[in-house]
Amino acid sequence: MRCDLAVVGSGIIGLAHAVAAVRRGLTVRIVDRNVLPRGASVRNFGMVWPIGQPRGDLRSLAIRSAELWGELSVEAGFRCTKTGSLHVAYHDDEWATLQEYCDRAGHAEGLELWSPGDCASRAPGTVGEGLLGGLFSPVERSVDPPVAVAAIQGWLRAQGCSIHAPEVAVEVGPGFVRTASGLRIEAEQVAVCSGADFETLAPELFGEEWTKCRLQMMSTVPHPGFELGPMRAAGLTLIHYRSFESCPSLARVRARVERDLGAHVAHGVHVLVAQHADGSLVLGDSHEYGQEFDPYHRDDVDDLILGYLRTFFDLPERSIARRWTGVYPVRKGWTDGRFTFPIADRVEAVNGVGGMGMTLSFGLGERHVARWFGGA
Numbered sequence: 001m002r003c004d005l006a007v008v009g010s011g012i013i014g015l016a017h018a019v020a021a022v023r024r025g026l027t028v029r030i031v032d033r034n035v036l037p038r039g040a041s042v043r044n045f046g047m048v049w050p051i052g053q054p055r056g057d058l059r060s061l062a063i064r065s066a067e068l069w070g071e072l073s074v075e076a077g078f079r080c081t082k083t084g085s086l087h088v089a090y091h092d093d094e095w096a097t098l099q100e101y102c103d104r105a106g107h108a109e110g111l112e113l114w115s116p117g118d119c120a121s122r123a124p125g126t127v128g129e130g131l132l133g134g135l136f137s138p139v140e141r142s143v144d145p146p147v148a149v150a151a152i153q154g155w156l157r158a159q160g161c162s163i164h165a166p167e168v169a170v171e172v173g174p175g176f177v178r179t180a181s182g183l184r185i186e187a188e189q190v191a192v193c194s195g196a197d198f199e200t201l202a203p204e205l206f207g208e209e210w211t212k213c214r215l216q217m218m219s220t221v222p223h224p225g226f227e228l229g230p231m232r233a234a235g236l237t238l239i240h241y242r243s244f245e246s247c248p249s250l251a252r253v254r255a256r257v258e259r260d261l262g263a264h265v266a267h268g269v270h271v272l273v274a275q276h277a278d279g280s281l282v283l284g285d286s287h288e289y290g291q292e293f294d295p296y297h298r299d300d301v302d303d304l305i306l307g308y309l310r311t312f313f314d315l316p317e318r319s320i321a322r323r324w325t326g327v328y329p330v331r332k333g334w335t336d337g338r339f340t341f342p343i344a345d346r347v348e349a350v351n352g353v354g355g356m357g358m359t360l361s362f363g364l365g366e367r368h369v370a371r372w373f374g375g376a
């Protein structure tokens, strides 16, 4: 069985590389151990979130990726709403950070500082008491991950891409993939997009510098009449993403949070809100690091998430309908911007996207496929 590009993993990273290759008229085969992916790509918020990326190459890549999400959503027929995002501030240090961030090139990026009145009228659910203002960014998009992933698979099949599932890849080598059932795929290029599965293929690649992160998530019952508008974040998120690192006031936010919200810091809690097509609100998350995780969901961590949520967002209906966890790989001390790692001749792992895989996926796919097959 031959093709131009063989992809292990039909999470969003594998799919994005397959889409980029198919768009160039290349033949693509994907293998995944599950018919519908069950990994991080169907367990996330569905936030395509360029505002979380530091200005420069990663921000540009994220913005390009968001555009590609938008184009594909029209062709493949899934929701990808350009809701934008709103970070809200209730402390002077948070508000100063948002202002500093906006002052640096914010106008060119379409950023807006919203007054409490703007937030009340344009961002339903925002807690008014103590609100100092918000930073609105227009480029973030919201998708329903399981729906989007299934639709992208369908679109790829319609373009002639083969998805072999359930099939477990047990070996990769120069220009080939072999599966447990004996399938052998020969390819000009192999992309191993296996997410948090370090153990099956090329375990030697994932040494000391790699770890995993487990997150707790929740979603509410549907709110058919409620329109969230921009996806929401608050002060804790300012210290979670690297984008705000250049703001002088961030040190004051960090010091206060470490002093007053020690339990949140210990469990890596910062709180985001998205809304899916059925009207449910998706809430999270926490961050626990290690190679293996306790099987149990922690109510105390969910309480930290919900407690912080109530400081900036009034849930119209408080009943939580679903709780789940997700795991993604993390490359510790990641600073070099690398997302590909050679395994063998014409075989590369694409990994290390951490909590930004939905955001960067299509930009990375386009970039890597151009490098592998030539052209712009």
Ligand SMILES: Cc1cc2nc3c(=O)[nH]c(=O)nc-3n(C[C@H](O)[C@H](O)[C@H](O)COP(=O)(O)OP(=O)(O)OC[C@H]3O[C@@H](n4cnc5c(N)ncnc54)[C@H](O)[C@@H]3O)c2cc1C
Pocket (backbone or CB within 6 Å): 008, 009, 010, 011, 012, 013, 014, 031, 032, 033, 034, 037, 038, 039, 040, 041, 042, 043, 044, 045, 046, 047, 048, 049, 167, 168, 169, 170, 193, 194, 195, 196, 197, 200, 201, 215, 216, 217, 284, 285, 325, 326, 327, 328, 351, 353, 354, 355, 356, 357, 358, 359, 360
């Ligand atoms: C709770 C949570 C919330 C998040 N929220 C966001 C968000 O809002 N925005 C954002 O940008 N990012 C978010 N992320 C990060 C994002 O979800 C991940 O970065 C992204 O999904 C990683 O995609 P992936 O394709 O690398 O991995 P996965 O989705 O895990 O896919 C890997 C696939 O490889 C398959 N596989 C592995 N090994 C083999 C093998 N040997 N043979 C066959 N198949 C194999 C698996 O079955 C799986 O389908 C979040 C992550 C989590 C966990």
